[in-house]
Amino acid sequence: MTILAYLIPISLFLGGLGLVFFIYTVKSNQYDDPEGDARRILSDEYDDHPKR
């Protein structure tokens, strides 16, 4: 049963990682334009030199 001592923290950590990642996506406005982002990824124009 000692394996639980490893597995529970590991599973919680991984789940927490997912949560933190989701919160990051919300905070960085990644759900503002789902349709546009889906199309942008297909565009072969690269914005290498944004104005600022």
Add this chain to the structure above:
Amino acid sequence: MTATMRPNQSACPACAAAPAAESLAEVDRTPAQIALSLPGIHCSACITKIEKALNAHPAVTSARVNLTLKRASIEAEPDVTAQEMKHLVEGLGYEAHELDAGTLNATATDKAGRDLLMRLAVAGFASMNVMLLSVSVWSGAADATRDLFHWISAAIALPTIAFSGQPFFRNAWAALSHRQLNMDVPITLAILLAIITSLWETSLSGKHAYFDAALALTFFLLAGRYLDHRTRAIARSAAEELTALEVPRATRVAEDGSEEVVNVAELAVGDLILVRPGARMPVDGEISQGTSELDRSLLTGETVPVFAGVGQGVSAGEVNLTGPLTIRANAVGQDTSLHQMADLVAIAESGRSRYTSLADKAAKLYAPGVHILSALAFVGWYLYTFDLRTALNIAAAVLIITCPCALGLAVPAVTTAASGRLFRRGMLIKHETALERLAQVDTVVFDKTGTLTAGTPELTNLADLPRRDVELALALAEGSSHPLAQAITRAAREAGFAPAQVTDVTEVPGYGTKGLLNGQEVRLGRASWTGAQGRAETATFLQRGAAAPVGFTFTDRLRDGAEEAVKALLASGKQVYLMSGDTTPAVEALATRLGITHWMAEALPADKAGRIQAMSDEGKHVLMVGDGLNDTAALAAAHVSISPATALDAARVASDIVLLGGDLSPIAAACDTARAATRRIRENFRIATVYNVIAVPLAVAGLCSPLIAALAMSASSITVSLNALRLR
């Protein structure tokens, strides 16, 4: 969507106000924030093309296109105007409209929605983890392992509840501090009681802990809240976009004759304001210079343009048709006749029966019931066993089982599905109970001008006119932007006529157009100017020398889907009325054409509202469809109201539903969808009740384990959501 929801006339004040925002930008040198509505964009090529062109402009700091909202937000140097950007985008071949940034700011960051989403995510994460731990407890973990799992669950659940449960705690506290009960009181009680008893049990290494139930409860309820919030946020942002499309600007003429574009809010009484053809009067005033014709259909419902000359009074909202007018403001802002209508609306609204939503009705029965049941279970068990621990455990179980989970999801899930469906068909549900009220409608009242008709005239007697007259009229009409002239041009061109050779064509604002045909003067215009007798229907006349003037008659073009909408409403057994401020012959003609037997002409705004009030007093549920200022009071008085997107802002504000497209046909279908939605809501309540009827006796009898609670809760929530999705 936006392509059709923009009225021609209201888009024009912005086009007319050409030198736009400089005056505003000059005051402070902050970078200009410009928002454009781009209804035509649809692909990745559009995004890159527009962004590239905008970013190539030297004064633009950054430009970003949002394809979901079909908008571009531009950050630029202070002296860049929205007009410039608009022309730049239009030069690429895309339709573009300026959006009033001030109106849109509120939608830019939806903080409340993000906050709810965050709490939902945390609750989801925690409930999944705790559920995993609970599954092993249910499948037989015992002694130290079980205690360990319970403690870990507690460690996850406590901070999560403290964070995710806040919206419920706050609402419950607000209700309790006003000595009232709402849905959030039993929710808060259930969550807190479940956590406390579970902690107590865990510390005594007991068998049952309800951490998973408390978290699942929070998660499902937050999901309902979030759906509810999203539906409202979408409706609000679409309504705001409609308002933002009408940029409130006016051209003020200074004493020295120089013109300056200012915000309508800055106008003062006594200012001279230049109103170009096609623009709307920003204020009430008196014409001090120029002659023209006015379209007052939005204010009174009359379709025939009215002559306007020096000294005549004008009201805000009227549209100037032919010549530029300079008006001296005598009432601005809140004092204009447009705003005085608000009093009438306020009176009508106070008379409107207050509608209690189905959810509120359920909550009223439910909230006290749950408390009483759970308290009875507690008292009963305490008296029976004199064991506080057992009694408290059972009380918590009863609260959790009767959790209003399904109730919390029952309404938002259905409303979200139904609003989404109606939105795709071009209807924006603004008010949260509008769907339920729409389902009860048995009487429909239509306004005529601008609602059943499109507000654009159509030539009716082309076939009866001699060829040479039509050719001559076409030659005279072509140069004019007057709606009647444009109707002649359109009809004649479609029928394949070519314009006659007329020289020296000039437009005489307020009267018509004149020109020279073989040295003889020819005129096309108002009856009095061409020597003709006026007629009852809308007409314009062609005068050729001394010959008798030839009349061109017009009818207002029917709005798309008007016939279908009326037919479908009549077929579904509803009574249909037509109420208009227009003249009797015009209203009667339209009523006969559409098969409407009840109609009322020359109705004043108060008549309309009064008539609707009388119908409501007879116990009818009236749906009012109208667009003008003369309809606002009626819109507010009706049980539920719809206005087209072309309506005045005041009318849109007063109505519950906005029709985004130009088409009226979705109205009948919307009534059916609303009825289906209400049926689903009732079904959902029944499903939730059935679960409770089965599970509550178990809980009261003390036979309910956390496993049963979890099953009942998840199963009922999922069934309710799935039932809501069946709506599409």
